[in-house]
Amino acid sequence: MSEPVLSVRDLRVEFVTRRGILKAIDGVSFDIAKGEVLGVVGESGAGKSVTGSAVIGLIDPPGRIAGGEVRLGGQRIDNLSPEAMRRVRGKRIGMIFQDPLTSLNPLYRVGEQLVETIQTHTNLSNAGARKRAIELLAEVGIPAPERRIDGYPHEFSGGMRQRVVIALALCAEPELIIADEPTTALDVSVQAQIISLLKRLGREHGTAIMLVTHDMGVIAETADRVAVMYSGRIAEIGPVRQVVQTPLHPYAKGLMGAIPTLVQSSDDRLVQIPGSMPRLSAIPPGCPFHPRCPHAWDRCSRDRPDPIQHAEHRVACHLYDANDPTAKAHMIHTHAPLEEGVAS
Amino acid sequence: MSTKRFALAALLAGATFLTAVSVEARTLRWARSQDATTLDPHSGNTGPNHVMGHNIYEPLVLRAFDGKLQGALATEWRVLPDDPSTWEFKLRPNVKFHNGNAFTADDVVFSLKRAMQPAADMKSLLVSVEDVTKVDDLTVRIKTKGPNALLVNNLTNMFIMDKEWSEQNNATQVQDLKSKTENFATRNAMGTGPFQLVSREPDQRTVMRRFENYWGRDAVQNDITEIVYRPIPEAATRVAALLSGEVDWVQDLPPQDIERLRTAQGVRVNTGPENRPIFLGMNVGVPELRSSDVKGKNPFADVRVRQAVNGAINRDAIQRVVMRGQSQPAGMIASPLVNGYTKELDTPPKYDVAAARKMIADAGYPNGFSTTLHCTNDRYVNDEGICQAVVGMLGQIGIKATLVAQSLRVHFPAIQRGEYDFYLLGWGIPTFDSHYVFNDLYRTKTSSAGTWNGTGFSDPELDKKIDSLNSEVDLAKRNATIAEIWKQVQASNVYAPIHNQFIAYGMRSDFDIPVDVENTPKVRFIESRRS
């Protein structure tokens, strides 16, 4: 297998506050291959967006990258100088923000913003950059781009604006696109269009895409692999089909239960997880999920689970620790469907 | 501005070719708190207006820095032996106006009549005049309605304009503030004085240039070629300007700065008495004070209360602290320069708080009473400070006075309307005669007399005596009446005299300008000192 486009190892991001150091991201590792779409899911506050920001180097004080490494095409980028990192942004990593209404500077024509970005990363002349901008707009499906290029953002509809945002992210044909909740702010009808646009672009350009969202539907439809985050850690990561259909981590199970359209389990049960994700300032020791976990036993509140390769999944749960003799007992006695998952 | 001045200067040089001998230009930069309201010499009877007048225009007679009467445009004057109601003035020959016109009797007749016009503020000094006639080119007679032995005293600020210039420029009528037009003479001037007007920007600056054909040029003892007069209302700014050398002369130096400036490098301070007593007036005429907690009666109507007020004022402390020594505590409303002044009368009432308290109690106010003291804050030397001190002193005898200090523009008319219960006033006496004091301050208020009597004090017997002074030609007899009146008004205690104020001129040390008793300094009398 060729080298992944993005390789994140043991990434840790901290926020220094008066109540101590908050660990927003704590030991996250994952890869994204060329042309692959990695979905990152989790509740808000789980650290998905922070992971995206950390990769592109947009963690602002009081936040900081406290450890680990981020490699882009094999090159470490987490320790680059601000100026070098700036040149990576937009050029090699594109980013799409959640709200197209606020992502564009309202005082400049979309063409100006496109040309500015293109010229930042290429040596194109004004005319050349404008030509390229029109091509980009056409590519993201904006009708009459020659005309619309001189429009102001407020003259575009929400979906069209998100297309402009995508065009902006594509300006320099980046290897990786981080899409942070790209459809959340859009109408349902528009969401599908944007998703298919993203998929098409990823396919055509071979761009790796990190798709951050809390919408399992979008993930299931778009991603090749998916990472489930909880309290700044990856609870489970694996191919989208497996993770969605046979989640291993108790949290993932609960999460997948929330997608009735995709998980057509026989009894139509919608798994609810009692409680809520802890605040960053109060992450419990051991497994952060243990207070809510129906399978938790004393070890869970003591040892932090490391990711364990389990079939095509990697899961951070003591239940799957083959070296722990008690683990199996806890699993068997509590949840029948899990056995099926493991068996298959 | 500078180009305009240059053009004017060039024009001037052309007109007066006598100035071929070049003299080194020397400018007197002169600052004072207020500006003249107009240059029209007959339009407003105020000190700042006369300051301008005395340098551009000239009267027939004037008072020098020391207050001595001397001839200006008149060389001799007398009452006609056969007619005590007619004065004759011999005019100075070979006098030229700034435009080259010769000064003649026509100009005098024109100017005096102009000053008697209804719109003229100066008319009150000429009420006794019936007619002015020309005898010949250099002789003028003034006929009065009855004998007026002191007429000449009333002419010291009566300026003579060029008749021809006035006619040419439509300035024969005194500037009338009722009509919405400006008089040519408001901002232009044509006199015989030692300086001629170059430019005037009201409230900003007035520039005058030496008149080379001035008749008295040889007697002038300085080489000042130009005057730049600038009003600077803020006292601190004036002093700063003097210290920093931006002005040469500050005409009204605050007393507190005198000591410091005396020791400052390059600055000279001259002080001296002004002919202007400062005093408090008490309203005895109203049945009930408007501002008092005593209802149904007027405490000031009781002479014991007035005596108590007089006795409660520590004039020495005011002189020492408020005035920094720049005043002479007074017991009468007349400076030593005034006819009728005596040292005995001027001895201030004894400062005795206990006695004053007793008098107040005797009058039926053992707990005192409240009233409002009205005061100027922009007219006299430290006027507001005097009033503050008085309020404190009266507080010690139980009179709770609230101080209201405001501009003279508000203060003076209210006095004239008799609206105040208790007020501060100063009284300059340009005629140097007691009659001016009696007639305006003590006489019963009518349309032409008692105009500044805001006390409501009225004594018909006294009025008769005051009026008799107008036509009394026997000076000895007249002086006896004056002494009699003084005795009577002093006993009334209706005013509480405080002091005669001194004024202080601060200047750069290459000037030495003596204090003018009328505070209308005439620059031609300045003796130059070049360092």
Next chain:
Amino acid sequence: MHAPVPAPAAPPKGRLARFLDSDLFYSFRTSPMAILAGTVAALMTLAALLAGLLAPQNAFDPAALNLMDGYTKPLEQGLGSQGLFVLGADAQGRDILSAILFGSRLSLVVGVASVAFSLVLGVGLGLLAGYVGGRIEALIMRIADIQLSFPAILIALLVFGVARGLIPPHRHEEMAVVVLIIAIGLSNWAQYARTVRASTLVEKNKDYVQAARLLGISPLPVMLKHLLPNVAGPVLVIATINLALAIIEEATLSYLGVGVPATQPSLGTLIRFGQQYLFSGEWWILLFPALALVLLALSINLLGDWLRDALNPKLR
């Protein structure tokens, strides 16, 4: 089966304890500038309030002054009363320390009262504008615009002039403080109105307000309950900063000679008097009141500045 561990119940805390644990107090505790400013402001306010007890002399009672103490230098004995004058005496023999205490009391009273006045006025008008809308809103906000564009000092001068015309002359002095409060208050209300109106507009469009409307219930009481906590922060910040402005404004009016009576000098009046002695060597008459004024205004400004940052977490 392991029951989920219940979240630890927070121990019940008193109001004070909650305040002491709040972000606001933490921010205060860790900002040396805020502590310093708060201490200075508190001390000056306390001293001013206790002026009657602390001051060696009743600076507002002319009868208590001894003219012969005039111009006593700092730390010297007066010639008249033989008393010690720590900060010297002015031209009337008024103890500068006492004058500053009494003067700051007056400045603070005028400042606080005028701020309260403009706050009530501005919040009321802002609510009215935001809630009623339409022409009334347009009118109020237009007036607010105009008010904001005219400097407070000019408005205050005008109000002062009007009041002078309406009040009979012999009552001018007793009314002076009230007039001053109204004059300054009337020149500062617009900011409150703007802030409150903006918040009201936001609140007005919320679902519960619409629901109440549909149900025919007046949404105003509920709205106020939601609204007031929201605007409390910004209004408090504006009020603090305006307090400093009001104190300066009062000083400026008194400096221009249209403020309080000279026998009851505020800090501005003292500076006006003191300025006359700028060159004559009696520096203490100007310097100490000026320092007191700047210190008072600066400490309040610092507090306001800190408060704004502290209440606006985005800035942290």
Next chain:
Amino acid sequence: MIAYLLRSLVQAALVMLAVAFIAFSMFRFVGDPIASIVGQDATLKDRQELSRALGLDDPMPVQFARFLANAAQGDLGLSYRQGRPVAALLGERLPATIELALLSALLALVVGLTLGVYTAIRRNGLLANVIMSASLVGVSLPTFLIGIGLIYIFSVELRWLPSFGRGDVVRLGWWTTGLLTESGRKSLVMPVVTLAFFQLTLIMRLVRSEMLEVMRTEYVRFARARGIPDRVIHFRHALRNTMVPVVTITGLQLGSVIAFAIVTETVFNWPGLGALFVQSVQVVDVPVMAAYLMFVGLVFVVVNLLTDLVYLMLDPRLRSASAAPAR
């Protein structure tokens, strides 16, 4: 857009009318206008005649109507004190105040913007913190104290700069300027600095907080995510967006500089409108005060209009909204 302008003009006229009414009515009762005309020896009869001639006996509405009618014709009356047409008085004083106000506004704007941007970009820098603290001291210093202090230091002690007035001015038509002479330029320094000080700190703090606000917006983050250099982000994206709210408030602030000059002109004896106003207040010179207020109102209206235009220029959203309100 024309309707928009028309509405602005009508509003402006209403503002002017209100200002005129306030200007006229407030000082009508204060003091005694007659006192400023006649000298100390005026008789009661003189006073009554004068009162009649000036129309001071007429009912208030009549006086106001007369005042308005005259003002509309450019006749602002005759100064009670100087006996000269008020229009001429204002005209003489106008250049001094305009010159002072414009230079102060320019100084306040340039320095305020620069420092505001600087302190926003270097939020936690030492110098930025020093500047911010200094600005608070500046806000806490009353204008008159700054003036007094400057005079004491630079005129009295150092003798570098003149303490009062405009110095020599050059006349250009009806305009006068102090910029063309050395003494004129020197005279401008301290009043301009004094007047600009307060506005400068206000603008600086406003720019800083608005810019910080803008720097937190999504589009700035997005611009950073696109690799746009900081310089471009600060000065192209953030600054222009900062300018939208700043322009409104700054515009009004700068308009008020003219009236703010009251105190500065008094301290420096600057021969401008503000000093004239204070003098007029002291002597109850109603026509001058009324005219001055109307002038300030006019400045407000004009500045407001200009601000609206700049606003339109800066913000395309408004532009299209006003061009096609139906959208």
